[in-house]
Amino acid sequence: MQSKPFIVAGREIRSRLMLGTGKFSSGEKMRAALDASGGEIVTVALRRADLSGKKDPFANILEFIPADKYLLLPNTSGAMNAEEAVRLARLAVAAGLPNWVKLEIHPDPRYLLPDPVETLKAAEVLVKEGFVVLPYINADPVLAKRLQDVGTATVMPLGSPIGSHQGITTRKQIEIIIEQASVPVVVDAGIGAPSHAAEALEMGADAVLVNTAIAVAGDPVRMAQAFKMAVEAGRAAYEIGLADASERASATSPLGAFLNS
Amino acid sequence: MQSKPFIVAGREIRSRLMLGTGKFSSGEKMRAALDASGGEIVTVALRRADLSGKKDPFANILEFIPADKYLLLPNTSGAMNAEEAVRLARLAVAAGLPNWVKLEIHPDPRYLLPDPVETLKAAEVLVKEGFVVLPYINADPVLAKRLQDVGTATVMPLGSPIGSHQGITTRKQIEIIIEQASVPVVVDAGIGAPSHAAEALEMGADAVLVNTAIAVAGDPVRMAQAFKMAVEAGRAAYEIGLADASERASATSPLGAFLNS
C-alpha cells in the first residue's frame, strides 16, 4: 500500500500525532516536547489561552506555540453544553485564533466523558458557521456517522477516559467507526503508552491525540519522541498490512527431515 | 532513569530487537530487512545452516548474515528432546559456529510449544559445556527461575504460540518472570505487530525476538523499521516511567472558573 497522506479539511498534515498542552510543568518544557514530537496539530484549551490579556499565569501559552510551525487547534474543554462550546469557539475567532475547533463538551466532572447530544448540536451550528470541527466523542459508531454527515472534519472517539492511561478499551467500537468513516478517525483520550498509540494506528485510525502521557512524564521530550516513533511504526505496519492473529502456530523454519545428514 | 545497556553474557548488545531468519522469500530480502532492523542478534535454525555443504537450496543462509555485523545465534528448532538439542548445538560449534545457542525444544508439531522438562535438562548440559544458552520457554515463572539458576544467559518466554501473531496473551505471567529475573528477559513468539513489541518493552522485558511478522510482510524492510521504532519507543517509555492505568479520568486542563471574563 502506498503511504496515504493524512488530510484534514483539505490540509495535508505531516504528523499523525496530535498533541495536547495541558499539565506541562512549564511553557519551556511544553515547547521542547512539542518540538520533539514532530507533531503539527496542537490543541489548546480556550479557557487557558490569553483571550483577555490578563489573569492566568500560564495564559501566555500561545507564545510557546509558534504559529508558523504548528496548526493551533483551540478546544472547548470545560464547556458543559452546546451553547457554551459555541460561544467559546466564536470568542476564539474574534480574538484572532484559527477557525479550527476541537469540540469537547463534558458535563461530567469525574470522568470527563463527552455528551453525545450536545456535541452533535454544537457541531451543526459550528459547521454552518464555517468552522473546521473535530469532535471528541465516546466510541459510538452511530454518533460518529451522524457527525461526519453533518460535516465535521474528523471524528475523535476516545480509547478510554481522559487521563486514565488505560489504552484502547473500546477497540471493537472503534473498529466499526473506522470501517464506516468517510473522514479521518483520531483516537483521543486514554492513550497512556506508545504501544497504545501504535495499536490505534495499526487498527487503521488516521491519528492519535496524546496529552497527559507526555506532559506529566519524567522526561517529556524523550516521551514525545517515543510516541512519535510508535505512531510511525503503527502507521507503517497498517500500510504494509498485518497478518490476522491465528489460533495455530506456524513454524518459522521447515520442520521436515531433521538431523539425518 | 538512565538508559541501561542490554547485556547478554557480558556482551553489550546494541539493539533490543532480535531477529529470526525463517520464512523470508529470499536471502537478499532477508539481508535487507536485517539491515533495516538495526538488530544485532540474529537467530538461524541449525538445520538450515549449511553444516554439511549440500542439500538445502537456502543452505547458504549464513552468507547473508555478515559475521562482522551480526551476532549469530544458532537455534535448535526442530529438536524433539534434550538429546537432539544438545547434539545440534555441539555440531554447530564443531562446524565453526559460535557457542551461543537459542535452545528450542518443541515436540508438539501443531503449536510448537516448548517442552519445559527437556529444555531444563538440555540447558544444564549445555551450560556446563560452556555454551551461552538462551532458552525459549512457555511463560512459566518457576521454570524461568530454574533456568537462570542453572546459568542460562537469558530466559525467552513466549507471548503466544509461534507465528500466531496474537501478541502478549501471557502478560500476567511475564510480569512475574520480569519481577524475578536476574538475567535478561526476551519475549519470543507471538509478536505480530509493532504495538506488541512496544508493549513487551514497556512491561520491562529487555528485548523481543521477531521473525514471521517481518519475514512474511509485504514489505519486510519497512516492517523491520517499524519494529525497530516500536522497540525503541517501548524501551524509552519504560525507562522514563509510565503512569499506571487509573479508573478515574484526570482533566488535562484546569476545570475551575470558566468563561467568567
Added chain:
Amino acid sequence: MQSKPFIVAGREIRSRLMLGTGKFSSGEKMRAALDASGGEIVTVALRRADLSGKKDPFANILEFIPADKYLLLPNTSGAMNAEEAVRLARLAVAAGLPNWVKLEIHPDPRYLLPDPVETLKAAEVLVKEGFVVLPYINADPVLAKRLQDVGTATVMPLGSPIGSHQGITTRKQIEIIIEQASVPVVVDAGIGAPSHAAEALEMGADAVLVNTAIAVAGDPVRMAQAFKMAVEAGRAAYEIGLADASERASATSPLGAFLNS
C-alpha cells in the same frame, strides 16, 4: 448485603433475566424456553406483534406469551428515528398493549447500534406521554445519565453489538454507568454465554437481556435454564461481595512449618 429486590417503575420484578423473542424456530419452542428461564419481562418487536390482524405467519406471537405470567415489553426494533419509534409505541398502546416500551432506534442495518440523539429525543416524548421507557443504548455514561434525568425507567447499555455473542466488551464504560445510575442498569445485547450474564450481574448490573443465545441454541429450554442459573449466581456473588483481583497469590493453606513432626 441483604438481597435487594429488582424494581422497575415501582414494580418488583421476580427475575433479573429479561428475554427477547426473536429468532426462535417456533412459538412452542419460545414458550417452553421462556418458561424455563424463570423470566418475567419479555420483549417483543412491535412490528411482529399482530397489531393489524393479518400478515406475519408468526404474528400470533403474543399468543405464546400469557399475559398473566409475563410482563410484555414491546420494543421499537426497526425504528430508524425518534418519530418512527414514538409512532410505534403509540400504536401499541392503541392496540391494547402495555405502555411499557423498550426503546430501540438503530438506523444502522449492519451492527444495529443505537442512535443516541434520536433515542434521547424519543425518550423525552414518551416519558411525557406516560410511557415506562427502557432505552437500549451504547455504553455511554453521559447518555445514560441524561436518560435517567429525563425519567426513563432503566438504562440498557449494550455489552457488544446485537447478536455478536462477544460478551461485555464495554466493561469500563458499563462500570461507570452503574456507578452513576439512579435507575436499574440492564445489560442488553452481546450476551452470548452464561458467563457473560454472570459477569454483568457480578459487576452490579441489575439485570441482563438475552435473546439470540437462547433462541438459536440447539436446546433453547436447557440454555434458558443455564442463563437462569448464571444470572442467579452472578447476582448472589455481587450481593455477597467479591474480592478484587490481586496481583499476588495468596496461600490457601498456611505455609509455615512443614513435615517437621
Added chain:
Amino acid sequence: MQSKPFIVAGREIRSRLMLGTGKFSSGEKMRAALDASGGEIVTVALRRADLSGKKDPFANILEFIPADKYLLLPNTSGAMNAEEAVRLARLAVAAGLPNWVKLEIHPDPRYLLPDPVETLKAAEVLVKEGFVVLPYINADPVLAKRLQDVGTATVMPLGSPIGSHQGITTRKQIEIIIEQASVPVVVDAGIGAPSHAAEALEMGADAVLVNTAIAVAGDPVRMAQAFKMAVEAGRAAYEIGLADASERASATSPLGAFLNS
C-alpha cells in the same frame, strides 16, 4: 450433545465443582459450604490433616468432611520439590487416607506457582506406586501432555495465580490443553467469581477447583451455591453448544418491511 459424565480414574463424579478447604473461618462454616456446593471431591492440605494426632487446632479438619459423602483428595501443598511431595503422599496413605493425591509443588512462596520439572518427576513416581494423581500445573500444554502420558488422572492448569481472583488469564493455553487432553482438564487457581467458573466450563474444561473465593466470602454457603449454579450453567452451555463470537451484529427481529400497514 448428550450430557457426558465426569469420570476421574474410572469413578464417576457427580459434580464438576471441586472444593478446597483452606482459609475457612471454622470447620462448621466449611462443612456447611461444602454441603451447599454439591461438590464431591474435596481437597485437604496434608500438612493440615491430623496425621499425628496432635498440634494444629484445626487438625481435626477431616471430622468435618464425612467420608461417605465426599471423596477426600489430599494435596501436597507446601512441598518444595518432588521428594517432599512423594513423602507426603506416602505418609497420607500410611495414615489411612485415600491414595488419591492432588500434586502441588510450589517452591515459590510469593505466587505459589507450580514447578513443572518437579511435578513431572513426582507424578512418575506416584503413578508407578499406584496413586491416582491430579497434578496442579501452569497452563503449559506440553507439560499437560507429558503428565497425561505418564498416567495422571487429570491435569489441573491454573487460570491465574492461587488466591489472585483474576479469573482465566491463560485462556489461549488452556484451550490448547483441552484440545489435546485425553484425561479430564480441571481449571485450578484464580477462579474468583462464578463467571470465571462458568467460562472455564463453557470452554470445555471438565471441572474447576474453587477455594478462596468461597472460603473467605462474607457468606460462604451462599457463595458455594452461586458457584454450583455457575458451573452447571457453564457445563450446560458447553454441551448444548455456544455460537462463536462474530464481528457482525445479527438482527433478532426481521428488519424488512416496516410500519407499512
